[in-house]
Amino acid sequence: MTAPALIALAHGSRDPRSAATITALVDEVRAMRPDLRIEPAFLELSKPSFDKVVDKLVKAGYDEIVVVPLLLNNAYHAQVDVPAAVEAAGARHPGLQVRATKILGLENVFLEVLDERLRAALKEQRVRELDALVLAAAGSSDSVANQAVARLARVWGAHHKLPVVAAFASSAPPAAGEAVRQFRTEGRRHIAVGSLFLAPGFLPDRAAELALEAGAVAVSAPLGAHPEVARTILARYAVGAVELVPV
Structure with missing residues (x-):
């Protein structure tokens, strides 16, 4: 059969x-x-x-x-x-x-993939210190879907013992740049962004661009x-x- x-x-x-x-x-x-x-x-x-x-x-x-x-x-x-x-x-x-x-x-095991991608980005930028994280995702008009991303972000932040904010590339605030700027107003200067996207494209590119313009030290590649x-x-x-x- x-x-x-x-x-x-x-x-x-x-x-x-x-x-x-x-x-x-x-x-x-x-x-x-x-x-x-x-x-x-x-x-x-x-x-x-x-x-x-x-x-x-x-x-x-x-x-x-x-x-x-x-x-x-x-x-x-x-x-x-x-x-x-x-x-x-x-x-x-x-x-x-x-x-x-x-x-x-949004499986928790994907956070291991996210960490692997982020470590590669930090190494490329020669960053050794972090004091905040942003989890960037596509975003949705469905608030329940966005809440699921926020829950995963909290798990990620707790694992690394760092403050974390979920950010969205469309349909919902905050954008990745806004999240980075908010951390910077709190005095944090070493902010990295994890890209919770499956593949490259317009939305992950836009999230990365806004985050880097706002002062993020590194942005990971998508899970891939x-x-x-x-x-x-x-x-x-x-x-x-x-x-x-x-x-």
């Missing part, structure tokens, strides 16, 4: 670095599970599209597909776009079983293609594959 195919479904971006990062992340997943058929896909702006990947898998003989949404926040894309795309795929292909799993979400992120994708897939099994 062939295992269900896995589609790692990202939002997509006009920035080609984003699709390249998602492809590299999928390569990490494939290296861990070479026995599975694993494909990247995008909701919009990047290629290949979700519909085309589904069509390709059906043509290859797959009648079960597990979709893992590569989203960090359970906001509009997770609640509306992904379910609509999955429902449309099922309607287009009678007999196809396709199920979306939980999103990647990392084994911990790949393992989380496979954990989501495992649950989704079990849910496809008839009771």
Whole structure:
């Protein structure tokens, strides 16, 4: 019996670095599970599209597909776009079983990835001292999604025994630059920013630009293609594959 195919479904971006990062992340997943058929896909702006990947898998003989949404926040894309795309795929292909799993979400283990990225940025800037942290995320009009980022920020700050503020690149205050400036008004001068984004693009670039203009000493790269992120994708897939099994 062939295992269900896995589609790692990202939002997509006009920035080609984003699709390249998602492809590299999928390569990490494939290296861990070479026995599975694993494909990247995008909701919009990047290629290949979700519909085309589904069509390709059906043509290859797959009648079960597990979709893992590569989203960090359970906001509009997770609640509306992904379910609509999955429902449309099922309607287009009678007999196809396709199920979306939980999103990647804000797992505490991602803070380890964030620390690794931030250590690299601090080393590059030759920074040895920090007195505050900013956790920069995309932001959402959904206050619950923003509160989830704020909770993760508190966990991060407690781990490092440093004050921390969650900042957002869109839809909600404060912006990364505002958060850095607030810390500076308190007399803090060694403020680093962790980029809680999965891949490069306009929003992480804008957050980094504003933070550095405001006086941040370093800004980390996004989480990107990392084994911990790949393992989380496979954990989501495992649950989704079990849910496809008839009771």
